[in-house]
Amino acid sequence: MDIATVIGIAASFGLMLMAILQGGSLSIFIDVPSMLIVFGGTAGVALINFPLSDVLSMVNVVKKTFLFKEEDTNSLIAQLMEFANKARKEGILSLQGSIDSVEDHFLVKALQMAVDGQEPDDLKAMLNTEIDYIQERHNMGAEILTSLGTISPAMGMVGTLIGLVQMLQNMSDPSSIGPAMAVALLTTFYGAVLANVLFNPMAGKLKTRSKTELLQKTLIVEGMESILSGENPRVMEQKLHAYIAPKLRESVFNK
Numbered sequence: 001m002d003i004a005t006v007i008g009i010a011a012s013f014g015l016m017l018m019a020i021l022q023g024g025s026l027s028i029f030i031d032v033p034s035m036l037i038v039f040g041g042t043a044g045v046a047l048i049n050f051p052l053s054d055v056l057s058m059v060n061v062v063k064k065t066f067l068f069k070e071e072d073t074n075s076l077i078a079q080l081m082e083f084a085n086k087a088r089k090e091g092i093l094s095l096q097g098s099i100d101s102v103e104d105h106f107l108v109k110a111l112q113m114a115v116d117g118q119e120p121d122d123l124k125a126m127l128n129t130e131i132d133y134i135q136e137r138h139n140m141g142a143e144i145l146t147s148l149g150t151i152s153p154a155m156g157m158v159g160t161l162i163g164l165v166q167m168l169q170n171m172s173d174p175s176s177i178g179p180a181m182a183v184a185l186l187t188t189f190y191g192a193v194l195a196n197v198l199f200n201p202m203a204g205k206l207k208t209r210s211k212t213e214l215l216q217k218t219l220i221v222e223g224m225e226s227i228l229s230g231e232n233p234r235v236m237e238q239k240l241h242a243y244i245a246p247k248l249r250e251s252v253f254n255k
Contacts, residue, residue: 005065005205012197034159034186038194041155042148049151050144061141065205071104074250076216077240080223081252083111084233092228106130106217110224120228127221131214138210142203149199156191160184219243 020026046055079102086094096115102108106127113123163184170176219240226236234253241249 002066008201009197029186029189031182031186034183034190037159037162037187038152038155038190041158042152042194045151045155046144046148049147054140055144058141058144061138061206062145062202064209065202071216073216073219073244074248076219077237078252080220080240081233081237084223084227084236087227088230088233107220110220114224114228118228120225123228124221124225131217131221134217135210135214138206142206142210145199145203145206149195149203152194152199153191156188159187163187215243
């Protein structure tokens with residue numbers, strides 16, 4: 001569970017709720033026609049803009065903003081170094097016994113390919129292709145969320161125009177001005193909240209998560225290529241450390 005995302009959403013909506021209750025009743029901010037325009041309109045436009053399969057698959061990608069277990073990069077490098085030392089001493093086939101203890105599916109695939117006798121260049125090419133498609137899926141999820149962040153304020157503006165038209169057409173009836181004005185203002189409010197509290201921040205979080213995940217997969221590719229090439233473990237570690245900041249680097253040889 002990503003505590004930062006949960007705290008951020010809770011704090012944003014909680015503070016807005018406190019501000020609303022300080023000035024009056026929460027019920028005045030609940031308007032069904034406004035919700036239909038913004039929520040329904042945003043969902044409808046998203047389906048026009050993207051295939052249904054992409055919109056549905058986005059749900060699984062969005063889960064990464066809440067359910068994401070980030071593996072420590074130094075721990076991953078240490079694990080790769082362990083495999084390198086084992087392969088150097090006992091041979092590459094000895095890694096077969098380590099596969100069952102590995103949780104990362106991408107690393108499992110890389111280990112299995114190494115044990116099956118893949119050449120270093122072929123292994124790197126195949127795994128990099130998979131990384132490219134993983135990145136494409138991540139980018140699609142972030143792109144859909146970014147589009148929703150653009151669509152929802154636009155639908156809020158549409159609702160505002162609808163409310164203003166209704167208000168201007170019934171200026172002779174004072175009792176109709178209030179509801180029409182509520183639609184005009186609340187649609188803008190709903191659209192702004194959806195875009196700036198949910199969609200755009202989630203898109204940003206997905207991009208950050210994607211960079212972290214792709215970095216770790218790149219480390220796996222580079223590490224497994226070095227293992228298959230029989231590279232010196234110290235040289236391999238230096239190569240992997242090049243992907244992280246100097247202050248974060250932890251050498252297994254200094255322990």
